[in-house]
Amino acid sequence: MDEIVLETRGLTKRYGDLVAVDHLDLTVRRGEVFGLLGPNGAGKTTTILMLLGLTEPTEGTVRVLGLDPVRQPLSVKARVGYLPEQLGFYENLTARENLIYTAKLNGLRREEAYRRIDEALEKIGLVEAADKPVSTFSRGMRQRLGLADVLIKKPEIIIMDEPTQGLDPGVALEFLEIIRDLKAQEITILLSSHLLHQVQAVCDRVGLFHRGRMVLEGTVEELAQQVLGGAYRIHIEVEKPHHVLEEALRRLDGVVRVEREDTRAYLVEARRDMRAEVARAVHEAGGALLSLDMELPSLDEVYARYFEQQEVNDGSAE
Amino acid sequence: MAARSEEMARVSAREGSPWTGMWAVVWKEMADNLTSVRMSILETLTVLTAIGTVYSAAQNLRSSGRDPFLFLRLFTTGREPLPAFVGFLGFLVPLIAIALAFDAINGEFNRRTISRLLSQPIYRDALLLGKFLAGLFTLALVLSTIWLIIVGLGIVTLGVPPSGEEVARLLWFLLVVIFYGGIWLSVATLFSILFRQPATAALASIAVWLFFAIFWGMIADLLTQVLAPVRVGYLEEIVRQVRLNLALSRISPNTLYVDAVLALLNPNIRSLGLVLPVQLEGAILGTPLPLDQSVLLIWPHITGLIAATILIFALGYVLFQRREIRA
Structure with a gap:
């Protein structure tokens, strides 16, 4: 084999x-x-x-x-x-x-x-x-x-x-x-x-x-890890987004980035599958979780991001 | 130097026979050749020419009385304004050969079949030689058919069967015609490797043929005048000039073909070069040469045709081996 x-x-x-x-x-x-x-x-x-x-x-x-x-x-x-x-x-x-x-x-x-x-x-x-x-x-x-x-x-x-x-x-x-x-x-x-x-x-x-x-x-995950940092992207929707909640998510071990996507939606990028931790964190911060789903890392993104970085590097080198 | 010898070792260590798969290529290409529209057109043209010229030759020959080589005359007699059948073949054969091969290699590139083909377990050698042989076999098949038609027509129109020697001479003639076609086949194959566009390859082949068929004679005359001028008029000077002219004109495959065919089909021809009176001493004029002497006479022509074919093919072979596959 x-x-x-x-x-x-x-x-x-x-x-x-x-x-x-x-x-x-x-x-x-x-x-x-x-x-x-x-x-x-x-x-x-x-x-x-x-x-x-x-x-x-x-x-x-x-x-x-x-x-x-x-x-x-x-x-x-x-x-x-x-x-x-x-x-x-x-x-x-x-x-x-x-x-x-x-x-x-x-x-x-x-x-x-x-x-x-x-x-x-x-x-x-x-x-x-x-x-x-x-x-x-x-x-x-x-x-x-x-x-x-x-x-x-x-x-x-x-x-x-x-x-x-x-x-x-x-x-x-x-x-x-x-x-x-x-x-x-x-x-x-x-x-x-x-x-x-x-x-x-x-x-x-x-x-x-x-x-x-x-x-x-x-593997695609490894590449995503290398290029995107966070390979797991968790989308959550909460009833009342506020500062405390965002901070709580950011403090979680393994979370790379938290980004506000919409009035009620956040994107959490993590190094591993952290759906359970994210849900708990939202709950503990007093928020009400409406939806949560995880997106597998996409090669398109790896690809786009890699060449973006490459261009930036090339630009600074010249 | 080291890299070179390593390269040599690599080439010589190539596994298996270079001809693996060649017959598969030959059969496939022959089937393609024989069913293609362009071949049907050329075959029809050749058959019509054969019938027309043989018919008019037979009309002429009927009144010409007894001739020991009546059958050979069928091929060489023309009636104004039509040339004899051998004259027609002089340009029909190159045309057929060029039509068979001008898209041999670039056609595979244009159809994008080349990479699929070469990713099969065969060498490029097999592909190129297979295509060339398929062309040669097709040519031989077509010419043999026409040859048989003419002999058959001859028996019907003249009412006499050919003698053994006539048949032997006609078979040699067939062989020479096929070799003459071989040259043009290898020229067209070479251009199909050289040029990406089949139309360019076809035009280039036809240009080379026209050059030799029409212009080379004039150029040979001109070169002779320049290189070996007759200043005073000594016999040596004149002989030198004629010899040079002959040598130059024989660079053209058309001259080789015409000379060889004439010597084969006209046993009365005793020499293709200059004959001095001294050499004629003891010769009985007007008697035909035996077949083996005629063949001896044109032996250099035949070997010349074959050598040129091999040389041109080898050039194409080298170019094709070096060609990058990706377009």
Whole structure:
């Protein structure tokens, strides 16, 4: 379970003067869903291409399933599926014909190929459209076909570059559901995205990329803790807000910030789940609690706050 | 230096065969080629040309009486204003070859299939060579079909079957035509790697072909005048000039094709170069050369065509290996 399937040490890629990836250390274990986050041009796609041996690293080492993608690209690519951001198919061929081509390139025998293709089409729900030309497919269908294309090689690792970009919210949710299914089958998934709430919904761990470096890494809670300070945000509504109440909340051990949101609402940021303490404090201060609910830390906020801080730092440095 | 040798070791230590998956590429591309609209158009055009020229050649030949190589004349006889079938092939073959390959690689980039394709367990070698071979096989298939049609038409219109030697000569001719197509196939493949837009690649290929088909002859003449002028009029001077002109004109694949085809289909041609009276001593003029002598005559042409194909393909190969996948 704890086997390391993806590992990079000091991985660097330079295009002339431009450093696309800068000394990246990344470790992903079997069965994990790892999210690469970051703005465009942060080095996510370059990292992915190096993991697959599609571009050579300038420096550093990569190990994928214990193999070096530069020296043993065939073994790596036979066991790792890649769903590129720019996903294209042969438009004049049907979905099934496109998959047959992939199966042949993987050296699958005919019966085995046909069996796996049927399975994959079944799994991603494209059975009815299987014999229609891809030119008639919608964006969502193409994305699902791309996943079927990856599944027929029965990969141990699937790497997805911006898998939900440009999809309808409904289709995107279905797609995330499929990712959860894959995770349940012990398939390791590395996905890059800038659609944060979706990443948050499926990823075990995330890494935040900024200018070729992975600046933050960990679970969403850990990241929130680091960047936002308080990772738990408790919203309360009281009947008569007053100063004493606010002070009482602030004095609680573990509370980072108390902010008045509305005439009757407060936001309490805390380092741990303090719903019970907050409720007691309100009661003890003589207030009447009308509602209390806790919001899980959101990656969007982590992301926004991180880059805000970054800009402030950059500004002061200049 | 150390980094370099490490790099070399890395390349040589590449696992598995570079041709893994190549046949999958070949079959897929051939199926695409043979079902594409552009191929149907060109095939129709070629078949119509074949029927038209062979028909008019047969009309001419009927009145020409006995000729031991009547069948070969089917390919080389034209009737004004139409050129002979081999003349038509001289520009139809490059056209077909260019049409087959001008979007070989940039098409994959534009369809965005390249990264999906290369993330399969194959090397780039397999993709490039697979595409080239598919083009060559398609060309061979189309040309062989037309070849058979013409031979069939010939039997019907002339009323005589071809002799064994004629068939052998025609088979060699077919081979030369396919190799001639191979050059243009590799030129178009090279441009499909070089240029992102298929239209640019197609135009560049056609430009190169036009350059050699039309302008190279003039340029060769001009260069000859400059490099080997005849000042006094000695025999050596004249011989030197003619030799240089021949050598220059043979840089063009079109010249190689025309020379080779003429020597094969016209057994009376004894030399493709300059013949001095001394060399003719003892020769019986007007007798045809045996096949092996004709083949010997054009052997440099055939090897030249193949060498040029390999050279251009190799250049494309190097460029493609270095190409970054992300657009």
